[in-house]
Amino acid sequence: MAIKLSANYSKKLGLPQYSSHSFSASVEVELSDITQVEAEVQKLYQLLQQSVDQEIQHPGYVPTVNTNGNGHAAPQNNGRTYPVNGNNRAAPPSVTDRWNCTDGQRGFILRIVNENASITKQVAEDLSQQLFGIGVKQLNKMQASQLIEDLLVKAGKPAPRQTRWQQQPTAQAA
DSSP, X not given: OOEEEEEEEEEEEEETTTEEEEEEEEEEEEESOGGGHHHHHHHHHHHHHHHHHHHTTOOOOOOOOOBOSSSSBOOSSTTOSSOBOTXXXXXXXXXXXXXXXXXXXXXXXXHHHHHOTTOOHHHXXXXXXXXXXXXXXXXXXXXXXXXXXXXXXXXXXXXXXXXXXXXXXXXXXX
16 A cells, blocks of 8 residues: 655745745655655655755845835835825725735834834834744734834834733832
């Protein structure tokens, strides 16, 4: 009886301008003996990882950053978070430009980036990757909220107000 073993290795890398690219490789082999599984898994994983890592080094097209002279990204739509269509009405974001958080959170994150010289889109993306292991566009509402708080702190803005579930400091009886 033949044993089928399927292996897949995938990697996604963040790029400038909230862009990313990913690459995945899969392989399926047949084994004649179950005792070969462990060694074959190690061999396949190493082979797939090496292959994917080698190929993903070639990102292809990378979006350019328009700068405003100080090295920071310049707003490209007069502060709008999405372009205006032909009838001068705001067009909704395209399917490829969807964010998992709310539109308000999306706008606030972009506003923080556009209004603070010390915070670029790459800084926000790096912080998102560091905190949650995913890009800014993939953040859910709770994660986006935390990112916003951390970006405000980085920008030197006043700490956000406490929410009802955070404990207020209690005065100790004297």
